[in-house]
Each structure stands twice: as C-alpha cells, then as structure tokens.
Amino acid sequence: MRLTRFLRNRNVSPGEMAAHAAERLGLRCADRHVLAIQDTTVVKSSGGGGLYLHVCAAVDADDGTLLGLAHARFLKREEGRKGQRRALPTVAKESQRWLEGADDAARACRSAREITIVADRESDIYAAFAQRPAQAHMIVRAAQDRSLEDGGRLFATADALPEAGRTRLDLPAKPGRPARQTTLAARFSRIELKRPKNSVDEGLPESLSLHLVDLREVDPPSGETIHWRLITTYPVADLREALQVGELYRRRWAIEQLFRTMKTQGFDIEGLRIEDDVPRCNLVMAALIAAVTVQQLVHARDGGGAKGRLRPVSDAFEEADIPLLEALCATLEGKTQRQKNPHPKGSLAYAAWVCARLGGWTGYYGKPGPVVMLQGWLQFQAAKQGVNAITASQVV
Known part of the structure; x- marks a missing residue:
C-alpha cells in the first residue's frame, strides 16, 4: 500500500528522480574521462508503438566503471508517424532525445576532464554532430550512407580505404554464441559530411569535418560479422588513434548490461502488470536507478x-x-x-x-x-x- 501511494503521488515524477540522480554525478566525474553512453529500450510494446525509455549513462573511459545516470526520459511511439518525419525539424522529432541526452550529460559531467558521447546507429543524426556540446567529443556508429563533399558516399569511401593494420579482439559469450577471439582490420580517414538535402533544421553548417574509423572482421564465421563504421569528432591520424576510438565504442556494452539488469536478469520490468502510465513510469525509473547501483556493485x-x-x-x-x-x-x-x-x-x-x-x-x-x-x-x-x-x- 505504501509503495502504491508513492508511485501514484502527484509530487513524484520520473523527471525529478532522473534529475536527482544526475545531480550526484559531479564529484564522481571530477578529473576523469567520462563516456556518456546513450541508448533507448522498450518498456512496453504495443504493436508498432509503445512506451520507451531513453537513457544516458556515465561510464569511466579508463576502466568501465558505471559512474551514474546522466539523463533518462520516457517517450511514446505511435504508428503512422514515419511519413511525416522528413518534413519536421529535429526538435520536433523523437531524434531530439539524442541531443537532449548529450546536453544533459555535458551539464551533469561538467567536472570531468573529458567527455565523449557514445551511441549506436539510431543516433546517426547530422544535427547531433553539428549541435554537440562544445566541450564534448562524439563516437557514433554510422547508419546512413551519407553524401560527402567530394561527391562520394560514406560506405563506398570506407570500403575503398587501405587497410592500416589489424588487432585481436576477445568477444564475450552471449545467448547462442560462445566466447571467441577474432581479428579486426582497421581503416580510417578524414571525411567531409554534406548537410542532408531534406534537412529543415535552421542554422546547420553545409558540411562537417569529421573522421571515419572502419573496423571489420577478417574471415568471420558463417552467419556473424563484426563491422563497425564509426564517425567521430576525434582527430585520427594513425592506427593507434583509430583503435582507441574502437575501444571507446566497445564500452557501449555497459548500457546493454544496465538494460539487462532492469529486465529479465534483474528487476523484470517487462512483467509489470500496471496499466496506468504514471505509476508504471515511476516504478521503471526507480528500477533504472537501482539497476545502476547493482551494476556498480558488479564492477566493484x-x-x-x-x-x-x-x-x-x-x-x-x-x-x-x-x-x-x-x-x-x-x-x-x-x-x-x-x-x-x-x-x-x-x-x-x-x-x-x-x-x-x-x-x-x-x-x-x-x-x-x-x-x-x-x-x-x-x-x-x-x-x-x-x-x-x-x-x-x-x-x-
């Protein structure tokens, strides 16, 4: 009864809980290189839509320690919105969450020595690179075969790059796949991304000078291939710097582990039988904050x-x-x-x-x-x- 009253209390909100968690990050981030790792997970699916949770977790770049929560917000997805997407500015799209997460992380982790925003393919957004926080770098896995200033395309340019070297990579086990070791070939180049023709955002530059790091598996086993095309604001001049970008991107696994702790391997938020969104969101946010603590304990x-x-x-x-x-x-x-x-x-x-x-x-x-x-x-x-x-x- 006490928990029910708490979850339905009008003075309790997911935003307040997330903001309080972010406030506690300052001292933990001091003089550290912090990775602000972003991703979105399903809370409740309803066909083509549902309730989702977008999270930005702060992780120590040197040892992978989960420092805390920098940003979290819920969003609802409805069917039938894809056709309208191109006509809207980024601020009016769900894509805005990636920009908001980066801004909140920069504020929460402002005492850090360095901040790097890391995200997977869904955050491959031109505006996110153009409007990133001034004190932060970015590493994002490419999703779009973007146009370049020289008239080429991103993916073809990556394929044509000479191999700069190779590295060994240990892959942990996951459901249906045993742990294994593999070899990755590394390529890198400076690139000039052109502003998308369909962009209606005001004030974006006509091009962005960035770097591409391409890491792909050599002789992969049947049915599985590792291939990361990473776009970054970091300058990449040699193989060592290219591999460093890849290592920072690998830290993104921390947020996957966080979501697993929230779900079937921990708090089992999928099994909630609360239909009302208000108490459901309050309980899920509380579970997220608790899952951060659990992951901190695992790492420690x-x-x-x-x-x-x-x-x-x-x-x-x-x-x-x-x-x-x-x-x-x-x-x-x-x-x-x-x-x-x-x-x-x-x-x-x-x-x-x-x-x-x-x-x-x-x-x-x-x-x-x-x-x-x-x-x-x-x-x-x-x-x-x-x-x-x-x-x-x-x-x-």
Whole structure:
C-alpha cells in the first residue's frame, strides 16, 4: 500500500528522480574521462508503438566503471508517424532525445576532464554532430550512407580505404554464441559530411569535418560479422588513434548490461502488470536507478578501478549505511581467508562483497553477477528498513 501511494503521488515524477540522480554525478566525474553512453529500450510494446525509455549513462573511459545516470526520459511511439518525419525539424522529432541526452550529460559531467558521447546507429543524426556540446567529443556508429563533399558516399569511401593494420579482439559469450577471439582490420580517414538535402533544421553548417574509423572482421564465421563504421569528432591520424576510438565504442556494452539488469536478469520490468502510465513510469525509473547501483556493485567486486583506485562506498550508498554494512560483514565473514572481506572499509568493493554474500555467493566459486548482487542489495535494503523501524520505535 505504501509503495502504491508513492508511485501514484502527484509530487513524484520520473523527471525529478532522473534529475536527482544526475545531480550526484559531479564529484564522481571530477578529473576523469567520462563516456556518456546513450541508448533507448522498450518498456512496453504495443504493436508498432509503445512506451520507451531513453537513457544516458556515465561510464569511466579508463576502466568501465558505471559512474551514474546522466539523463533518462520516457517517450511514446505511435504508428503512422514515419511519413511525416522528413518534413519536421529535429526538435520536433523523437531524434531530439539524442541531443537532449548529450546536453544533459555535458551539464551533469561538467567536472570531468573529458567527455565523449557514445551511441549506436539510431543516433546517426547530422544535427547531433553539428549541435554537440562544445566541450564534448562524439563516437557514433554510422547508419546512413551519407553524401560527402567530394561527391562520394560514406560506405563506398570506407570500403575503398587501405587497410592500416589489424588487432585481436576477445568477444564475450552471449545467448547462442560462445566466447571467441577474432581479428579486426582497421581503416580510417578524414571525411567531409554534406548537410542532408531534406534537412529543415535552421542554422546547420553545409558540411562537417569529421573522421571515419572502419573496423571489420577478417574471415568471420558463417552467419556473424563484426563491422563497425564509426564517425567521430576525434582527430585520427594513425592506427593507434583509430583503435582507441574502437575501444571507446566497445564500452557501449555497459548500457546493454544496465538494460539487462532492469529486465529479465534483474528487476523484470517487462512483467509489470500496471496499466496506468504514471505509476508504471515511476516504478521503471526507480528500477533504472537501482539497476545502476547493482551494476556498480558488479564492477566493484574485484576491487580496484583505473590506476588501482578504489571507488568510494558513497557512489552507491549513503553515509548512514556504513555502520550497517560493517555489522552485516561481521556476521558474513567465515573462518577461512577466502571467506574474509579482502577490501578496505569505506570502499565500494567492500560493500559489493557484503551484497554478494547476502545474495548467496559463498566466496569460493565463480564471481557474483547481476542476479546475485541484486538479491544481496535487496536483502540489504530489507535489513535497513528493519533497523530504521526499530530505531523509530525506540524514539517513540
């Protein structure tokens, strides 16, 4: 009943929750190279339309640490809108979400040393490159075979580039595919994109000077090929810089893992039976924010991040949570060394060990994943509620 009242409270909104989460990013981003990774996921499908959630997550470029949420907003898609799309300016299209996400990320992560906006093919929008935040770079996977200033086309230009070198790539396992190692051939070039003829946006330049990085698999197995055509604002003058762009794009996997934690491998938002959009959106936004915490715990389980720096517990917990974490840790530690928490108090790794043990991890076999961390985090929240209830009763 209490949760229902919260979700239907007029003073509760997804926008406020997302804004509060973004406010907490400042200190975490300080003096870091931050990747603002954007993507959109389905919340509720209804044939050709439905309810969608657009997210921009902040990730440490050096070690892949999920720092927090920079932007999140819901959008509804309806059938029959494709025919009108070309006649509308970007600000009136769903495409505007990519520009808004970039702007919000630049504000939330303004203390960062460097910001790079990373996104997949749906964000291949001329206006997004032209109107990117001044302090941010972009890496986007190309979707459109765009016209170039020299009269050529983007894809044909990429195909004609000489191979600059090769690199080995480890691919993690996914449903239907075992983990494997492959070889990628790298190509790169400076390009001049022409403004699309059908663009009705005002004030866009007639061309944009960018760089293309083409990474494609050599001798791929039947039925599967890796081919990334990446458009970037970074200057790319040699093979090393081209491969660096590819490595930054690979970090985009962090947002896929975040969505998996929200869905069947975690909070199972697809299974919600709430028909009213207001409480549904409030609950999904709360699940997204909690999923960020779960992923932070998963990443912290091994200890050090970039340059061996441990993330502080304040990334995912409140200062008042520390005594409870330490009390629970004392009850969870066993007699053997492998059953002792190896991480220093006050670190996120310390809290991750506690949550993993609460979630059923023994300390002996494998590494705790999102499901175990989620169960442990829920156990911690239940313990916290119990302590708060006891404290309140003692005060009365």
